[in-house]
Amino acid sequence: MSEISDIESRITDTMLAKLRERDPSLGPDDLTRPVADLDLDSLDLVELHQQLERELQVKGDLQETAGFAFLDDFSTYFVKLANRE
C-alpha cells in the first residue's frame, strides 16, 4: 500500500510540474480538471507521457494516453503500469 502511495505521489508531482510550466499558480486541485480546460497542447501531453515513463521506469502506450480527457486518467493508467512491472 505504501508503495502505491509513493507511486501516486511521484505521478502527482510530475503532473503538477508539467502544469506549472504553463501556469505556476496551478495546484493539486487543478489535476482533476479536464485536459481541454488546461493550457496544455498535444505536445505537452506527449511530454507528460514521456516524463511519467522516465519517472516510473515503465513503457506506456502513447496511442492510449493521447486520448485521455482528464489528467486523472494518466494517474490511473501509470499506477496500473507501475504495479504490473
Place this chain on the structure above:
Amino acid sequence: MSAGIVDIATAKPGRTVDNDHFAAIGLTDEWIRRRSGIAARSWLPDETPLAEVAAEACAPIVTRMDDPSSIGALVVVSTSVRQRVPGVAQKVAELAGLGPSVLAFDMNAACCGFVYGLVTGLSLCAAGQARSVLVCSVEAMSRLVDRNDRQTACIFADGSAAVLVEDRAEFAGFRQIAGCDGSQEALMRETDAGGIHLDGMQVYDRAVRRMAESAQYLFDHGSAPTVLVGHQANGRILEQVREFTAHLGVPFVNRIENSGNTSSASIPLAFAEELNAGSLPAAGRLGAVAYGAGEAWGGVSVDYRVPHPAP
C-alpha cells in the same frame, strides 16, 4: 577508419520570413514560438535552382583547398530536389568547381539524410576510395509544404550546408548507428494534394526516443562526442532530447529559433552556426543524431578540425 570533418560552409540565400507572415493563416508569433521554438526562417525564391544553392555552399570549401582534385566524391543530400533526370549532384560538381573525376550522386533519407550522407562520405574515405569527400545537404522545404497548412507551414525552411571529410591519422575512428522502419511511412509523408502530412504526437514521441537512443549509443561505442547536434526538427523535440541526454554531460545544440526545420540541412547548418558563434572549439568530436520520414533514423560520431570560422 579515421576520417573526420575538416571544413564546413553554408548558404542561406533566401529571404527571412518571420512569424508575422503566418497571421494570414491564423497563427500568432506567440503560438508558433510555443509550439516550435521558431521565430524566423529563410525561404528561397521558388525559381532558384537548388543546384546553385548547393554549389554556393560547396564552392568556398573547394576554393580553400590546396588540391581540389583530391575530392573524389560529392554526395548531395536532399528531400526537396524535384529534379530526377539528371540528378543535381553532377551540376553541383560543375558549379562548385570540382574536376570531372568525381563520383557525384544524389541521396534522399528525408530529415536523416545528412547522417546517412556523412556516413557514406566517411566510409568512402576510410575505405581508401577517395582522399576527401564533400557531403552537401540542400533543401527548399518551403516548396514542399502547403503554405496554408497551419501545422507545417511555419515549421519548415530552406538552406544548404556542406562539410568536407578527409582521412587523417590524427582522427579517431568514426562510429555510426542507423536504421529504418518502412512500416511507419504514414507518420510523415508528402500528400497527393501537395504538402506534408505529419502525425505530430507520434512523430514527437518517436523522434525524441530515437535521437536520445542514438546519442546514447554513440557514447557507449567509440570515442565520446564533445558536442551533440540533433536534427533541428522542432524546438520542443530538441529540448526534450536535451533533457534525455543531459546525463551525457556535453552541450546539445538548439539553433532552431532563427532557422526553422531545414530537413537534412539542419544539422550542418546548426553545427556551423555554433562554430561561427565561437560556442564550440575548432576541434572536437561531433555527435550528430537524426530522425525523419521513412522512418529513417541514425547517428554518427566523428572527429572534426575546422581551423577557420564557418562563413
